[in-house]
Amino acid sequence: MFQQFYEPHPALKEFVNNIMIHEVKLDANHIPRAFPIPPLPEHCLMFYVRNTMHVEDPVTKERRPMPSSIVIGPNLNRHIMVAGRHHLMIKVGFQAGGLYRFLGIPMSELLGNDEFDGLDLLGSEMNEVDERLREAVSFFEMKTIVENFLLKRAGRLKQMLPIDHVLPLLIKQRGLLKIDRLASEACLSTRQFERVFQQRIGLSPRHFSRLVRFAQAWIIKEQHPGISWIKIAHECGYFDQMHLIRDFREFAGVNPSLIEQELLESQTKFFNRLFC
Structure with a gap:
C-alpha cells in the first residue's frame, strides 16, 4: 500500500x-x-x-x-x-x-x-x-x-471573507469552539454567521461541530485500534460513552463495535489527516 x-x-x-x-x-x-x-x-x-x-x-x-x-x-x-x-x-x-x-x-x-x-x-x-x-x-x-x-x-474563486479564515479553526479545535466566538472573529452577528456558514458548509454550525467530533473519534480508532472507546470519548470531548454511541448511530448508522470490526477486517487501510 x-x-x-x-x-x-x-x-x-x-x-x-x-x-x-x-x-x-x-x-x-x-x-x-x-x-x-x-x-x-x-x-x-x-x-x-x-x-x-x-x-x-x-x-x-x-x-x-x-x-x-x-x-x-x-x-x-x-x-x-x-x-x-x-x-x-x-x-x-x-x-x-x-x-x-x-x-x-x-x-x-x-x-x-x-x-x-x-x-x-x-x-x-x-x-x-x-x-x-x-x-x-x-x-x-x-x-x-x-x-x-x-x-x-x-x-x-468566490471572494474570500473573514469567515473563510475562521472556518478551518472549527476543525483544528475538534469542533469545541463556541459559536458566538467564531461569529465575532468572522465580524458577523450570530444569526449572520449561521446563515453564511450554512451557505459555505451546508450544515448548521452545531451540526457540523458534532460531525467534526465524530470524525475525530473514528480517525483515532482507525489509526490506534487498541484504544478503548471510553478513552476515545473522553479525548474527543464527549460527556460520556453514550453520547459517542449516539453520534455513531446518527452518522454511521451502527454502533461503534461494528465499525471497530469492519476496520480490523479491512484489506484497504485508509488513514485520514484531517486534524493535522
Missing part, C-alpha cells in the same frame, strides 16, 4: 488543504473486500485513476460503480467501498468553505447526495484531466496535473 499527503501549490493553499494519493495493489489470490469510509467534515474532489471503485449499499449489499471523478460536499452517511485489484485514488481535500468558493454553489444545494459526478459539476475539462492522469507515469506527475487543473480555475 502507498499513501502520501502533499502540501498543495502555494497559490492553492487558501482553498485547498491537502492533496493525497492512495494506492493498493492486490495479487490474483486476493479477492477485493469492502471497507468503511466515515462521513467527514472535509469536502473533496476525488479521481479514481485505475480500476473502477464501487460503493455497496449497507442493507441490500448491491454495488454500483463510481464515476472516474467525483465531488463530495456535505456528507452525513457512512459508505461501504469496494476497490478493484489496482486501486489508485487522488483526493483534493478543500479547506473548510473552499469547495463553495471553488464551485460557486451553496453547499446546502449539494446536501442529500452522497457524491456528484465531476463531469456534471466541473464540465468536459474533467475528461481531459482523467485521461492525462491515466497516462501519467509517476505520482509527482499526477499531483502536478491535478494542481494545474485547480490553478486554471483559481481565478474564478
Whole structure:
C-alpha cells in the first residue's frame, strides 16, 4: 500500500488543504473486500485513476460503480467501498468553505447526495484531466496535473471573507469552539454567521461541530485500534460513552463495535489527516 499527503501549490493553499494519493495493489489470490469510509467534515474532489471503485449499499449489499471523478460536499452517511485489484485514488481535500468558493454553489444545494459526478459539476475539462492522469507515469506527475487543473480555475474563486479564515479553526479545535466566538472573529452577528456558514458548509454550525467530533473519534480508532472507546470519548470531548454511541448511530448508522470490526477486517487501510 502507498499513501502520501502533499502540501498543495502555494497559490492553492487558501482553498485547498491537502492533496493525497492512495494506492493498493492486490495479487490474483486476493479477492477485493469492502471497507468503511466515515462521513467527514472535509469536502473533496476525488479521481479514481485505475480500476473502477464501487460503493455497496449497507442493507441490500448491491454495488454500483463510481464515476472516474467525483465531488463530495456535505456528507452525513457512512459508505461501504469496494476497490478493484489496482486501486489508485487522488483526493483534493478543500479547506473548510473552499469547495463553495471553488464551485460557486451553496453547499446546502449539494446536501442529500452522497457524491456528484465531476463531469456534471466541473464540465468536459474533467475528461481531459482523467485521461492525462491515466497516462501519467509517476505520482509527482499526477499531483502536478491535478494542481494545474485547480490553478486554471483559481481565478474564478468566490471572494474570500473573514469567515473563510475562521472556518478551518472549527476543525483544528475538534469542533469545541463556541459559536458566538467564531461569529465575532468572522465580524458577523450570530444569526449572520449561521446563515453564511450554512451557505459555505451546508450544515448548521452545531451540526457540523458534532460531525467534526465524530470524525475525530473514528480517525483515532482507525489509526490506534487498541484504544478503548471510553478513552476515545473522553479525548474527543464527549460527556460520556453514550453520547459517542449516539453520534455513531446518527452518522454511521451502527454502533461503534461494528465499525471497530469492519476496520480490523479491512484489506484497504485508509488513514485520514484531517486534524493535522
